[in-house]
Amino acid sequence: MGELDGSLRLGKIGFLNVLPVYYALEKGLIEHPFEIYEGSPSELNRMIAKGDLGISAISSLEYGCNYRKYLLIPGLSISSVGKVKSVVLFSDHPVEKLDQEGILLTNKSYTSVHLLKLLFSKFWEVNPCYIRDESSSGFHFYKNYPAVLAIGDDALKLARGGKFRYQYDLGEAWHRWTGKPFVFAVWVINKRIMASLNGHMQVAYDALMAAKKFGMEHLTDIALEASSENILPYTECLEYFKQLRYDLTDEYLEGLELFFSYLVETRLLPEKPLIHFFPGS
Incomplete structure (x- = not known):
């Protein structure tokens, strides 16, 4: 996978919905360079904005408000096409x-x-x-x-x-x-942190993509383990994971940009954010 000096702090939203992405990382099933920090979306927003995290799942609105600080991680989001349930x-x-x-x-x-x-x-x-x-x-x-x-x-x-x-x-x-999907959360890298990685961000990106792929292929096992948290029983937990969308396709980006446009129109955002990706896809 390559080398990355030291550990990179990765923010994890402390909700059930991110488990399919983080399961393989936390179980040591995928080699990775991360030190994982768990918090609420608003807490992670504050931490990555300050540079206390290198990469994190954050509220899509946080990207919209501070897009100049971040690069989006391609192919990774928490989205829904219709019901999200949570x-x-x-x-x-x-x-x-x-x-x-x-x-x-x-x-x-x-x-x-x-x-x-x-x-x-x-x-x-x-x-x-x-x-x-x-x-x-x-x-x-x-x-x-x-x-x-x-x-x-x-x-x-x-x-x-x-x-x-x-x-x-x-x-x-x-x-x-x-008629559009809704993107609730995205994964981003803090640009300032990326500058200190000496070109090794690809290692972190590859680990995230491998972890997501593992999660999508093992949803039944992950749901079974997650049901022990007493949030949802197994069958409902599996249905929940299957209903969520973890990609970030052009269709989802259209929904995200429409959300941003409405926020600008209603003066909840001062300007339309630009979409910038880490070039690792």
Whole structure:
């Protein structure tokens, strides 16, 4: 695979959805140069922006906000074509009845919050009140609100819990609105870190691609092991992994660029980001 002096810090989102990419790396089944650090999407966004991580999975919005700092890793994302299952608006009321109602926003993700705001303003045409409660990071706090945006493992648990009468999958809503896939997360390299790798970034890229390939070929084994975390039973976990998309094709990039265009139009982004890849595909 080649040589890479020292270890390269790789950010891992602390949710079930990235397991097919990281499983082979963490089990030592693929030779790699990484020191893996796990955190929430918002935490990883901050760390890679500061240069505390070399490569990481990050919110697609973080790339949009700071694209000059990053290069995208080709062929790797967390996306959906329709339902994503783990980015969900839970509500006691139908979405059309949420005008001026309070909605608790997750503090773990930027992309999902901005997607929700777009859907309300342009698709559902409803004007709710958004609540950010930094103390509400725990699963048990959700019962205090009539509607909440939950992501990742929290969303999977809430969906099975039956507390809320209505569930709106944001990947499905985006697809119904635009007909496009939605890219929730991408993998990027910090340009400043890349400059210090002396041309050895290809080693890291090859390891990520090999790990992804292993994961796609062993989803049943990974789902079986993941079911022991008591987030989803085996059959639902396998269905979840199969429903997610881990590629970053031209079709997915069209969805990503459309998302960015809407954010610029609604002044949630100051400019349209440019798409720049690490030249290792």
